Amino acid sequence: MNKKSVLMISSYLLLYIVFPAILYTLKVSNPMLLALTFVANVLLIILASFLYKETLQKDWLLLKEQEGSWGKLFKDITIVFILSKALSVIGIMLVSNFINIEDLAQNQQMLNDFFQNNPFLFSAFLMVIFAPFIEELVFREAIIGPVHQDKRNKLILNTIISIVLFTAAHSLMLADAIIYLPITLSLTYIYWKYDRNIIASMAFHFINNGLAILMMYIQFKLL
Known part of the structure; x- marks a missing residue:
């Protein structure tokens, strides 16, 4: 792990x-908590963009310059997305006799x-912009990339560590x-299939979280 990775992970933590944990402990009012958390998240995005500017540009150009690469990427994302959801359902069915299924829904x-x-807008920013960008840099690029x-x-070893930590x-x-x-x-x-291309895994993460928040929006707007 190089200095850039250490700085990225340390800044994330x-x-x-x-x-945010300190703010919560101090019982900061919710509007102020959201505002300060948003500022911290933006600062983290700026720092990450500075640290990984060359990597982001290189990986973007690699996808852009390869003919049909974006279409292939979104096709792969669609297939893998469906398979991941199917695996989650199968996993839940397999363990349903051993654990309380309601416990699995606590995080959701x-x-x-x-x-x-x-x-x-804050929820959308956190899930659709912040998470795909920062989490891919922290859990994939900072750990596996170097x-x-x-x-x-x-x-x-680092791939296993990345999977466990994420x-x-x-x-x-x-x-x-x-789940x-x-x-x-x-x-x-996806990150490995595209030769450790962080833009590819960010795109998948963006689509996954975008669909999740869209479903939540529709659900609660209809209730």
């Missing part, structure tokens, strides 16, 4: 995890509550991995 319920209790392609064992970061309990592991594997697969 500080601005996205520690800073928290997302629903967050969506209902906060401005739509490893030279000749170091096969190190690449495998899944854990989105799970309130161990059982939540049944989030398939999408984690899918994001990692």
